[in-house]
Amino acid sequence: MYIDEVGDPGLHSLDDERHRYLSLTGVIIDLxxxxxxxxPQLESLKQQFFGNHHHPDSPIVLHRKELVNGVRPFESxxxxxxxxxxxxxxxxFLLTADYQVATVVIDKVEHVxxxxxxxxxxxxxxxxxxxxxxxxxxxxxGQQGDVMAESRGGKEDMRLKKSFNxxxxxxxxxxxxxxxxxxxxxxxxxxxxxxxxxxxxQLADLxxxxxxxxxxxxxxxxxxxxxxxxxxxxxxILESKKYLRNASGKTLGWGAKILP
Numbered sequence: 001m002y003i004d005e006v007g008d009p010g011l012h013s014l015d016d017e018r019h020r021y022l023s024l025t026g027v028i029i030d031l032x033x034x035x036x037x038x039x040p041q042l043e044s045l046k047q048q049f050f051g052n053h054h055h056p057d058s059p060i061v062l063h064r065k066e067l068v069n070g071v072r073p074f075e076s077x078x079x080x081x082x083x084x085x086x087x088x089x090x091x092x093f094l095l096t097a098d099y100q101v102a103t104v105v106i107d108k109v110e111h112v113x114x115x116x117x118x119x120x121x122x123x124x125x126x127x128x129x130x131x132x133x134x135x136x137x138x139x140x141x142g143q144q145g146d147v148m149a150e151s152r153g154g155k156e157d158m159r160l161k162k163s164f165n166x167x168x169x170x171x172x173x174x175x176x177x178x179x180x181x182x183x184x185x186x187x188x189x190x191x192x193x194x195x196x197x198x199x200x201x202q203l204a205d206l207x208x209x210x211x212x213x214x215x216x217x218x219x220x221x222x223x224x225x226x227x228x229x230x231x232x233x234x235x236x237i238l239e240s241k242k243y244l245r246n247a248s249g250k251t252l253g254w255g256a257k258i259l260p
Contacts, residue, residue, distance in 0.1 A: 020107065025104075026133070027101055124166070137244060
């Protein structure tokens with residue numbers, strides 16, 4: 001499972017809507033599929049649309065924010081016709097690739113109000129709920145898996161690793177440590193920079209923000225809508241095929257979870 005983060009994990013400036021929510025999105029994908037399909041398809045997409053910048057010795061790494069804003073090395077997307085072609089190609093890839101998604105969003109304002117004397121760290125809370133979904137998904141299939149997150153830098157990386165190790169060793173209120181240790185292949189969270197051209201992290205980056213907005217949209221707590229037509233198309237793909245869901249097909253509470 002590749003994890004991407006949207007928002008701020010801190011409990012400061014909560015009166016600012018930009019700091020109110022934290023979201024973690026996990027993309028579950030088989031490593032053989034990454035090697036055989038996801039990585040080659042993303043490299044082909046980069047070569048097709050940004051070939052003048054893309055080279056094996058200095059590969060382009062896809063970042064959603066830079067793609068949206070059309071900044072170097074994605075300045076060619078300022079051309080409307082080319083952007084339409086790129087969007088269509090990317091949407092086809094997102095629909096065709098074989099992966100599952102879970103997004104957990106925490107409303108930190110409500111979190112602080114509810115737990116005035118005892119609080120989970122928001123990041124650890126989200127990670128615990130996301131890990132529960134992944135572990136249960138693996139357990140139903142009798143499989144093992146690993147987890148990788150994008151590097152945020154020294155202290156932040158240590159916080160991520162410490163949080164993951166705690167989950168591995170103690171479990172959660174709903175999933176015991178024995179099941180976590182049986183299904184996860186390592187007690188250590190892998191933390192890598194997206195600039196290493198890791199296909200799974202780039203896929204998570206492309207999905208995390210639209211999934212965050214879509215999860216808020218599904219919640220009665222927010223009047224948020226998916227901010228643009230392209231993001232809405234990604235959300236439609238997630239809803240139709242990619243979110244984790246229960247036996248009756250429900251995604252809210254499974255692949256799209258609101259906390260607390």
